[in-house]
Amino acid sequence: xxxxxxxxxxxxxxxxxxxxxxxxxxxxxxxxxxxxxxxxxxxxxxxxxxx
Amino acid sequence: xxxxxxxxxxxxxxxxxxxxxxxxxxxxxxxxxxxxxxxxxxxxxxxxxxxxxxxxxxxxxxxxxxxxxxxxxxxxxxxxxxxxxxxxxxxxxxxxxxxxxxxxxxxxxxxxxxxxxxxxxxxxxxxxxxxxxxxxxxxxxxxxxxxxxxxxxxxxxxxxxxxxxxxxxxxxxxxxxxxxxxxxxxxxxxxxxxxxxxxxxxxxxxxxxxxxxxxxxxxxxxxxxxxxxxxxxxxxxxxxxxxxxxxxxxxxxxxxxxxxxxxxxxxxxxxxxxxxxxxxxxxxxxxxxxxxxxxxxxxxxxxxxxxxxxxxxxxxxxxxxxxxxxxxxxxxxxxxxxxxxxxxxxxxxxxxxxxxxxxxxxxxxxxxxxxxxxxxxxxxxxxxxxxxxxxxxxxxxxxxxxxxxxxxxxxxxxxxxxxxxxxxxxxxxxxxxxxxxxxxxxxxxxxxxxxxxxxxxxxxxxxxxxx
Numbered sequence: 001x002x003x004x005x006x007x008x009x010x011x012x013x014x015x016x017x018x019x020x021x022x023x024x025x026x027x028x029x030x031x032x033x034x035x036x037x038x039x040x041x042x043x044x045x046x047x048x049x050x051x
Numbered sequence: 052x053x054x055x056x057x058x059x060x061x062x063x064x065x066x067x068x069x070x071x072x073x074x075x076x077x078x079x080x081x082x083x084x085x086x087x088x089x090x091x092x093x094x095x096x097x098x099x100x101x102x103x104x105x106x107x108x109x110x111x112x113x114x115x116x117x118x119x120x121x122x123x124x125x126x127x128x129x130x131x132x133x134x135x136x137x138x139x140x141x142x143x144x145x146x147x148x149x150x151x152x153x154x155x156x157x158x159x160x161x162x163x164x165x166x167x168x169x170x171x172x173x174x175x176x177x178x179x180x181x182x183x184x185x186x187x188x189x190x191x192x193x194x195x196x197x198x199x200x201x202x203x204x205x206x207x208x209x210x211x212x213x214x215x216x217x218x219x220x221x222x223x224x225x226x227x228x229x230x231x232x233x234x235x236x237x238x239x240x241x242x243x244x245x246x247x248x249x250x251x252x253x254x255x256x257x258x259x260x261x262x263x264x265x266x267x268x269x270x271x272x273x274x275x276x277x278x279x280x281x282x283x284x285x286x287x288x289x290x291x292x293x294x295x296x297x298x299x300x301x302x303x304x305x306x307x308x309x310x311x312x313x314x315x316x317x318x319x320x321x322x323x324x325x326x327x328x329x330x331x332x333x334x335x336x337x338x339x340x341x342x343x344x345x346x347x348x349x350x351x352x353x354x355x356x357x358x359x360x361x362x363x364x365x366x367x368x369x370x371x372x373x374x375x376x377x378x379x380x381x382x383x384x385x386x387x388x389x390x391x392x393x394x395x396x397x398x399x400x401x402x403x404x405x406x407x408x409x410x411x412x413x414x415x416x417x418x419x420x421x422x423x424x425x426x427x428x429x430x431x432x433x434x435x436x437x438x439x440x441x442x443x444x445x446x447x448x449x450x451x452x453x454x455x456x457x458x459x460x461x462x463x464x465x466x467x468x469x470x471x472x473x474x475x476x477x478x479x480x481x482x483x484x485x486x487x488x489x490x491x492x493x494x495x496x497x498x499x500x501x502x503x504x505x506x507x508x509x510x511x512x513x514x515x516x517x518x
Contacts, residue, residue, distance in 0.1 A: 015399050021406055039290070041419065
């Protein structure tokens with residue numbers, strides 16, 4: 001019983017971030033934009049300082 | 052010979068000073084002598100390793116060279132599928148994972164001349180940061196055998212730290228390369244998401260899984276990454292970004308590089324000896340000419356939670372059959388984590404994936420406009436005693452796991468390259484470490500800074516007293 005309660009509490013805590021932050025996601029936001037962010041981050045590398 | 056670097060041994064073999072068979076025999080002898088206690092390996096392929104070494108030696112005599120690893124003994128985490136060898140993934144089932152093709156990363160290392168010694172111990176299903184495994188025996192930290200190795204790539208770190216293999220492959224979904232590397236005093240690189248193919252590797256979370264090298268020096272990790280990096284048609288998520296010459300960029304120094312030390316999150320609740328060692332490492336890097344300053348990061352806990360939701364959902368989906376058909380075969384903590392993943396609604400999983408995209412974009416834009424790399428602790432404390440991972444109620448063990456991996460997980464969610472580098476020892480003689488985190492696909496810079504640090508210090512030359 002204790003383990004079950006702990007698990008429910010953990011799920012609730014974990015999903016809290018969705019409650020707090022997902023409401024104002026833009027309609028156009030989709031998972032594939034994560035890869036786009038990585039590729040774009042690489043493209044911006046030229047701005048880095050170098051020795 | 053087992054104390055040599057990958058690069059040093061490869062050079063010596065090429066020069067004819069030692070042979071692949073001699074190198075392999077020495078590793079196998081050391082495994083035979085020490086691994087009964089250390090439990091780095093799940094399976095040692097003695098006959099296969101010697102056969103490969105003999106074949107390579109024959110090719111050497113004919114002047115034929117496979118590549119930069121010709122004759123170097125390596126070992127692979129037991130979730131890399133290699134035909135002819137069982138792949139337990141740390142479960143009770145010897146052949147838990149069967150892929151259509153050999154693990155691309157391992158196959159590329161073998162094609163470059165590596166001698167595969169066998170398959171390495173790991174946390175069951177790669178779910179857990181401490182390195183304990185009731186099925187195959189808990190891997191033991193070579194520096195203090197009563198302490199955790201870190202996980203889930205426990206055997207990879209132990210084999211390298213104890214000089215049973217010169218290098219290894221690990222995987223990292225929430226810290227599983229960097230945590231054991233840090234706990235065992237070796238170097239471990241989680242490359243950018245997509246940099247190294249995941250084909251032929253047991254998935255835990257296709258959105259957060261990374262394959263990467265583990266070795267005793269940054270230079271060796273660069274050499275191994277060079278071999279395994281790059282697009283693989285068998286893994287749709289592998290990137291077509293060009294692979295630079297990593298070794299060529301080492302030695303360029305760090306003068307002028309901007310290095311950020313997080314002022315939020317990463318030092319909260321961290322053991323004083325760990326904090327002091329990481330800050331001292333940042334001072335060493337500053338002394339080499341880098342500009343080191345504090346930086347406030349977008350809340351890493353948010354990304355950590357998002358990463359957790361995604362990993363739990365995907366891990367439970369992938370391994371649900373084991374959970375439903377043979378739950379009694381799964382260790383209680385792993386079972387609890389799998390069960391939890393099944394309670395996450397599709398709505399939350401999908402929102403987490405959408406949030407991840409936004410958070411990654413914001414983090415990369417904001418942070419890397421100010422710095423070139425970040426320096427932060429990897430583990431919040433030196434490797435804890437094994438009992439910390441194995442004794443107590445399940446919910447408490449799960450909570451301990453979350454605390455131990457909280458400093459690595461954000462960078463899985465962000466997909467950024469992160470390199471764990473040893474930077475000292477605690478008063479109890481356990482390794483301390485920091486991680487260097489860079490821009491997407493900029494492994495070059497994190498390797499360059501890590502190598503410069505190792506050139507200026509000697510922590511990576513220390514060895515545990517095992518003989």
